[in-house]
Amino acid sequence: LPKTITETKVVNYRVDDVASVVARAIIGDAQEGAWTMHLGSRFLAGGTNADDVTVGPGRALAEGSGNLEVSAIVKDVRPETDHLTLTVTLTGGMDTQHVQITNLGNPGDSASYSIFVRFV
């Protein structure tokens, strides 16, 4: 029976005080799914294609309590692979950072991921 893999990851991202942080979520391995981004409890954006989302100015993010939460539902629809991967790319800080959650499921499985980005 298809199962749902649940996984979370927490990372710190070093901001640049005078630049805006941009996040991009990609559901890879040609699997289907959708992602959403929340800053704290505030909904920022959601979609199925990779898209750049401006999260906010670096200083405000670092001094605020809210974390960026990128969540995704990934469905194993490919007969060629059972990898279920979410990658979040962060830019606008001190460095570009790629954060990834990946699992090897079984045909038909789903994954529910959340990546929490703390701005420091």
Place this chain on the structure above:
Amino acid sequence: MKARTSGAVLGLALSLAGARGAGAQETTTSLVEKVNAGREALAADSDIAEQEKLRTPNSPAFVLLGVSPTQIERPNTPKAVAVALSTFVSKDSLTVPDKFAVEFAPYWIFRRPKLQVRDYAAGGWSLVRDLTFSLGTAAMNRMQTAGMVEPIQAPDTDLAAGFRTHLYDGQSRAVCTDKMAGLRDGLIGLARTTSVRLSDAETAELEDSLIRKRDLDAAILASPESALTPEELARIEAAHPEGAARDRAMLEARTAKLTPGQLRRLKKPLVDLDALEVELKRRKEQLVADARDQLRTVETLFEQCAEASTARKGWLWEVAGAAAGRFTNARFDAREWLAWSSWSTLSYAAEGETFLLLGRYHSSKASGSWDGFLDAGLRGIVARKTYAASLEGIGRFHVVDKDAGEKPFHYRLAVVAEYMVTEGSWVSVSFGKDFGPGNTGALFTLANLNWGFGKPRVSVP
């Protein structure tokens, strides 16, 4: 795609000309067996030998070996491929295992985190992405007599390796989130529902509970933003001459100099991330468990999409190749080549019509000499809701090691027409000519009634 007939089958096989080709064997058969035998003669979607089918095989190695493994190992990680291939190593030497069947796609054994479904679905030139390798073995026992008083059984193993790929795949695949109404919004809704979405206050409370106080105190005391002026310092020292009370007053004074934002910024790196992750995962797992009805709805939409997305349209150019050898006593150093084949098909699928052009070369070694056949085939299918028709022809040229006086050209021709009598019940009529010596190969005719649960045998792949 192969359309299987299910349900009650009432068939009438009329062998008008019988099996007149060389090598034909007379057998006593039941009506059902005759029906099945007639089907085997059909070119369209029938159970004829894989090697004879007018298509590029999915697993060329197994076709060349003439085996249909019941279980094919399909490793999907580099480690799993290595484990599968490790069966070729025995006690530090190479050996050939029997009953081995593995198939893998090199491109897909590695993760492709940047490959999005729309880029994949768009198709195009896909030589590497669609490349698959198949590797199989079959044990062959033969009686060895040379130099022996009594013949003994020699365990030989045949091994074949093959590849298959799409040089060009213009048949775009369905993206379910585009195709199924409500699926995209359902997935986004599910991602939102299963987000932890802590408010700023909840985050602050949770993270503050995961900071060690002495670390925070040290960070505040080291912060340049909290630095005290000489006057403020003197005032504290005057009010608290003792060490512990003075330190506490100093910390309070320095903390008070920080804005809430500066204090938050000092706290953030001190949070125990592992403990935070454990707590957030616990909350997320609860949200996922609570969202099972939403998950089920999404699963149902994906299932409906899969059922509706089998037909693809556009150009497809496939190529495949395989080679086989025989290994005496399963030893790598005692080998001889047996056969090799190559296939290339170019097809175009439209709404209800498919046309396919095939080129195939097969060479095999028998009694020490190589034989070679070149096939060229053409197939057209028209399928509608209530009727379907298929026409297929293959020309075969015996190009290498032809017998003296043998005609170099043979052909197979098959026509199948079907009509749906009632929902699920199909009448089909087939006739044609199978391969045979010269132009007098076996003629066949077959009438079938697939009653009740039948599906059309002629369907657009």
